[in-house]
Amino acid sequence: MTQSKIKMGKFTNIFLTGNLNWERMGGLPGLLLTIADQGVKSINVHSSNEHIGWACAAWRHFIFRQNIDLNPNSLAVNRLFEDKYFYALAIAISKDKDAAPLTEEQEKEHEKVNDAAKNIVKRMFPRPGDKVDSKDATSLKLNDIVSPDTTSSSYIIQIKQTRGRFNVEKANKLGVPKGSIRSVLSRGEPITLEDGTVVTPDQVLEPTINGPRVLVIDCPGAEYVDSVLSQDWVQSLSPAKHPKQTGKLLRSSALDNSASPPLKRQRTDNIDSPYDGLSEKPAVVYHFLGKSVNPFEGPYFDWLLKSKDLFKEDCMHFIQHPDYAPDGITFDSAALLNIKLRYLYPDNFRVLQACDAVKQMPANIPENIRLGYGFGVVSLEPAVQYDGRRERSSGAVDMAEIEELTLSPLKAKLVEANLSIEGEPTFVPPEIPETHLKDVEVITIGTGSALPSKYRNVVSTLVRVKPGERKSILFDCGEATIGNLRRLFGVDESIKVLRELQILYLSHLHADHHLGAISFIRHWLEANEGSDAPLYVMGPWKYFQFLHEWTQLEEAVSMGRIKFVDNESFIIGSSFLADNNRKIDEIERFAITDSPSFFYEMKEKVGLSDVRTCKAKHCDLAYCVSFTFDLSENQKFQVAYSGDTRPTNMFAFKVGQGADLLIHEATHENGLEKEAAKKRHTTIGQALDVARKMNAKYTILTHFSQRYPKLPNIESTSDTSYMSENESTSDYEGESLIPLDNGRTSVTGTDDLKVALAFDGMGVKLKDIEHQKRRYEQLKLFFAEVAEEESKEEQEDQEQAKPATKKKSGKGK
Structure with missing residues (x-):
């Protein structure tokens, strides 16, 4: 959405389709954070699954926003939602027609669990004026779900009726005076004229226009097909079936639906409805199909073709299926930057992988059935119409042609600036003195x-x-x-990379550091199917609590292969219990009981001679870490990783001292020391000072601010002594912030360091790191061009956002 400039400031409703799992809702936490920052004050998240509120509550350890009201809304078993412009009827597609309803005891426990989840969500997203007691959301217990819900959410979307146009000619004949009285008729209310004549809306309004109906059918697997085929997709949205709940949420009584058994808690009181008796054939149908559902043969396709009484004759069908979906490049800006960087550093940037769909749509398929692609737009009013100008339907691309178009003007600018690299002899970095580390490779997958x-x-x-x-x-x-890993390596090669991986380390619980972990774990498990090798997930204990809870929804994530190790297991510094003031029973379940059993095992199986962590100065349960790998009897490799933190001596002198490789955050530019201290991050210069104090042999800087698309400046002066008014000279363990030991307060340049800036998709051996700076001037030119392009786009966006002004009349001149 960022690449396509989709504005999200007016979002009010999000409807989740399919099963309730990370594949379908994993992007939601990040989206909520984004739209909250864009000014959205309230958002409804809908699903037919009963556990939608519970799923949102499971995020309590890493999602908190005071400026947005989140309402997770379960539209289970055909409940109706009313918006200003449409009705949405949720259809719960089941893979088990004989699913038994909950017992009375299970019903009570289910209500208890859901009520507790709602309370947690309320504390995660407090409204202005809400009284939240001293127990924050993270400390509240989330009970296990009572019974798994494997239903798949699908929807009937019915656009509301539009009143007919006001007929001025008829109004004049009836003697309706001009003015505000006519707006009363337009609103659908009768009026009485001065002579006592009653004029009703139907006398002056054109016939009401029924809105189109849209179906969103999500069939995750072949086991759901029968349930899809048995649904009544043209049912009327009538008061007999859809009783009212307070507010805008309308809950229905149980419909005659054997695939979705009724629950006792459904209401049955009746209301009036503007759609009483209206049964509309769908004009647009989206078919989201799982891999085991054949979209163009078999029962599902036969139903689609033969159901002429179900769909309008010109109904548009959009089919989305993994085998028919091309894997094209989505982020054009990042791809173009990759081409430029690869031109400068051909050994350090891979050609991004893109491929066509595995299968092509068969011939002789009716014209109204097409494949669905991202960003295809269907307009529903005034007429149903498809707009494919922005759709992402491409797969493999002619990269050579794109490179030529991208690099030709860039090469000319380099020549003009006397920075051309054409004709230069091929540069081969000399081998590093530490020959046993010559094969170590660092892939910076994401760097923002x-x-x-x-x-x-x-x-x-x-x-x-x-x-x-x-x-x-x-x-x-x-x-x-x-x-992004698959974009870099391709599908087959990425499987090999996943099979090499032994440890997933999470530094802290801020969302930008771990929202990809569930999907990553799922793909790791698939890549290592048939192997008994474990994946050691090392992180804050609260992440394991989240993982334990989430696997109740995620069938694909097997906790039997995941072995959690608490970051506190390797801590250097003060007591875990004393520092965090936690109850011992909370610790026992997730840290003391589970973690030590894999503490020594991880070191032995991975081949680690030492692991050290210390508290990062950033947020609760944030850590810096150092791993020392045994390569042979006398050869080791030590890598230190800062996570997000202020610069600290504990990390520099105790945890990472003498590291072969330091990977350090450098969120803020030099000169922004005050902001860095306020947000508990590090400037570029401060990160470099940590590298000096650590005596790190090689350093990579990452985690750059996304505020400006410019090249991080490693040449400027940084005040490494700066601390904010609220910043103590001691960290959590009583150790001093850097620097307090040598009196040096400013550093310029990097001549004394072997350091490189990280870019997305960069792959470097240690020998490459110090040589990145040899083309730093070319990098500056590249990013100056990017900044200029962004500035132009921003100005264009601002011009488009300006309201249109009426031209002044030329009369009287």
Whole structure:
């Protein structure tokens, strides 16, 4: 949406389709954070699944926003939602027609669990004036769900009727005076003229126009097909079937639907409805089909073709199926930047992978049935019409042609600036002195902070200690990490990379550092199917609590293969219990009981001689870490990772001292020390000072601010001594912030360091790091061009956003 400039400031409703799992709603937490920042004050999230509120409550450890009201709304078993412009009827598609209803005891427990979940969500998204007691949402217990709900959410969307146009000629004949009285008739109310004549709306209004009906059918697998075929998709939305609940949510009594058994808590009181008796044939149908559902043969397709009484004759059908979906490049801006960076550093940037769909749509399919692609738009009023100008239907692309179009003007600018690299001899970096580390490879999958942008995804860094062997670690896992990994390596090669991975390390619970972890774990499990190798997930104990809860919804994530290790297991510093003031029973379940059983196992199985963590100065349960890998009897590799933090001596001198590789956040530019201190981040210069104090042999800076699409400046002066008024000279463990030891307060340049800036999709060996700066001037030119393009686009957007002004009349001149 960021790439396509879709404005989200007017979002009011989100309807989730399919099963309630991370694949379908994993993007929702990040979206909520984004739209909250864009000014959305209230949002409804709908699903036919009874556990939608529970699922949102499971996010309590990492989602909190005071400026948005979230309403997770279960429209289970054909409940109706009314908006200003449409009605939405949820249809719960079941894979088990004989599913038994809940017992009375289960009903009570279910209500209890859901009520507790609602209370948690309320505290996660408090409204202005809400009284939230001292127990914040993160400390509240979320009970296990009573019974799994494997139904798939589908919807009937009925656009409301539009009153006919006001007929001025008829009104004049009836003697209706001009003015506001006519608006009364337009609103559908009768009026009485001065002579006592009653004029009713039907006398002056054209016939009411029925709105179109849209179906959204989500059939996740072949086991759901029978349920789809048995539904009444043209049913009337009548008061007998759809009783009213207070507010805008209308809950129905049970319909005659054997696939979705009724629940005792449904209401049955009747109301008047503007759609009483209206049965409309669908004009548009979206078919979201799972891999095991054949879209062009068999029962589902036969039903689609033969149901002439169900659909309008010219009904548009859009079919989305994994085998018929091309895997094209979505982020054009990032792809073009990749081409430019690859031109400068051909050994460090891969050609981004894109491919056509596995299958092509058969010939002789009726014209009104087409494949559905991203960003295709259907206008529903005044006429139903498809607009495919923005749709993403391409797969594989001619990269050579795109490179030529992209690089030709850029090369000319380099020549003009006397920075051309054409004709230069091929540069081969000399081997590093530490020959046992020559194969270590670092892949910076995502390098941005806070939210994804057009040029940088949120942070994730893969370190392949021995490529080709099972000795890799992933540091943090922002949203879409697995997608970007596949974009870099392709499907087959990415499976090999996943099989190498042994540790997924999460530094803290801010959403930009782990929202991609569930999807990543699921793909890791698929890639390692048939192997008994575990994945060690090392992170804050509250993440394991979230993972334990979420796997109640996520069938594909098997906790038997996931072994959690608490970051506190390797802490250097003060007591975990004393520092966090936690109840011992909370610790026992997730840290003390589970973690030690894998503490020593991870070190032995992975081949680690040492693991150290310390508290990061950022937020609760945030950590810096150092891993030391045994490569042979006398050879080791130490990598230190800061996560998000202010610069601290504990990390520099105790945890990461002497590291072969330091990966450090550098969120803020030099000169923004005050802002960095306020937000508990590090400037570029401060990160470099940590590298000096750590005596790190090689350093990669990452996690850059997304505010501006410019090149981080590593050449400017940084005040490394700055601390805000509220910042203590001591960290959580009583250790000092950097610097307090040598009196140096400013540093310029990086001549004394082997350092590189991270970019999305960059892959470097240690020998490459110090040589990135040899083309720093070309990089500055590239990013100056990007900044100029962004500035132009921003000005164009501002011009388009301005309200149109009426031209002044020329009369009287």
